[in-house]
Amino acid sequence: MNIFYILLIFMIIAAIIAIETKNLLSAVICISALGFGSSLTFLFLRAPDISITQIVVDVLALVILIRATISRDLTFISGDKEFFGTVVSVVIIFVIFVMGMKVFETLPDFGTAIFTQVPEAASQTYIKNGLKDTGAANVVTSVILDYRAYDTLGEATVFFTSIIGATVLLREKARKLPEEPEL
Amino acid sequence: MKGMTIIVKTISSWVKVLIVLFGIYVILFGHLTPGGGFAGGVFLASSYVLLMLAFGREFVQENLPLTVNIKLFCIGALLFATIAFLGFLFREPFFFNFLHQKYDFGEAFNLISAGTIPLSNIAIGLMVGAALFLVIFLLSSFRRGT
Numbered sequence: 001m002n003i004f005y006i007l008l009i010f011m012i013i014a015a016i017i018a019i020e021t022k023n024l025l026s027a028v029i030c031i032s033a034l035g036f037g038s039s040l041t042f043l044f045l046r047a048p049d050i051s052i053t054q055i056v057v058d059v060l061a062l063v064i065l066i067r068a069t070i071s072r073d074l075t076f077i078s079g080d081k082e083f084f085g086t087v088v089s090v091v092i093i094f095v096i097f098v099m100g101m102k103v104f105e106t107l108p109d110f111g112t113a114i115f116t117q118v119p120e121a122a123s124q125t126y127i128k129n130g131l132k133d134t135g136a137a138n139v140v141t142s143v144i145l146d147y148r149a150y151d152t153l154g155e156a157t158v159f160f161t162s163i164i165g166a167t168v169l170l171r172e173k174a175r176k177l178p179e180e181p182e183l
Numbered sequence: 184m185k186g187m188t189i190i191v192k193t194i195s196s197w198v199k200v201l202i203v204l205f206g207i208y209v210i211l212f213g214h215l216t217p218g219g220g221f222a223g224g225v226f227l228a229s230s231y232v233l234l235m236l237a238f239g240r241e242f243v244q245e246n247l248p249l250t251v252n253i254k255l256f257c258i259g260a261l262l263f264a265t266i267a268f269l270g271f272l273f274r275e276p277f278f279f280n281f282l283h284q285k286y287d288f289g290e291a292f293n294l295i296s297a298g299t300i301p302l303s304n305i306a307i308g309l310m311v312g313a314a315l316f317l318v319i320f321l322l323s324s325f326r327r328g329t
Contacts, residue, residue: 048217052209056225063232064319135283136214136297144219145300149278153267156307160260163314167253170321 011037032062195237202230210308214297220304224311259310
């Protein structure tokens with residue numbers, strides 16, 4: 001059995017447990033297991049850059065979520081699910097699954113890169129000329145910071161804006177209740 | 184004393200140096216080995232999160248005040264934008280890798296190579312590290328009822 005299928009089944013089981021469990025701490029740990037599984041998958045797919053980022057962000061999120069979870073009184077989810085909503089979501093998931101199976105038949109096998117089958121793909125240019133054009137030995141870095149640096153700039157802008165927004169909402173002054181206006 | 188027990192404090196005070204060093208390594212060698220600005224920045228942020236969990240918020244607040252943290256974050260973002268705009272100085276497109284294309288100093292596979300790419304990595308690492316720690320620090324100060 002291929003290693004990818006073992007990892008995929010592990011990740012799917014972790015995701016289902018994370019949704020279905022009533023204990024919030026178990027859900028956090030299952031999400032973390034899902035992250036580690038996807039990190040291992042990236043590693044086996046020969047993408048160490050994204051694998052390092054995934055595992056580091058996952059560890060940080062795990063620490064923060066566990067700290068946020070165990071310091072609250074409400075660690076159990078209660079309440080029943082609505083019947084109508086469950087039926088609608090199951091039907092939508094089934095339709096997307098059937099359409100996705102059609103799409104997946106046209107894709108190459110899992111774990112084989114698509115640019116090996118298309119000789120004139122854009123990635124071939126990056127692999128051939130990346131070292132000469134940018135001087136960076138790491139092709140991924142030469143793509144994200146030289147060929148496709150606009151993407152990184154947009155990403156940095158989104159990151160900057162979201163952090164500024166979070167800082168504005170969480171600052172000391174915003175936490176206090178507004179004083180009653182004198183009438 | 185605030186924070187955790189003496190065992191956690193001792194071990195985290197040893198480990199924090201290694202985490203910071205590895206983060207700096209990942210940022211500086213981002214153009215040679217896997218990694219880069221984002222991953223290294225998260226390493227730097229996680230070292231401060233470790234200190235915050237082990238020693239308490241006040242210790243970190245003394246070491247890295249909130250105003251300094253916000254300044255580091257903004258300096259990182261500004262540095263990245265400045266590197267992008269510097270391409271205009273040479274009448275070339277935005278994000279032109281002028282250090283490699285015009286001057287071509289440093290050899291490939293060495294630390295000093297690849298023109299503006301290491302500088303961009305440093306800027307992104309500074310921004311991401313400061314920003315993530317800033318948000319986590321602000322979130323951790325939330326208490327129920329305040």
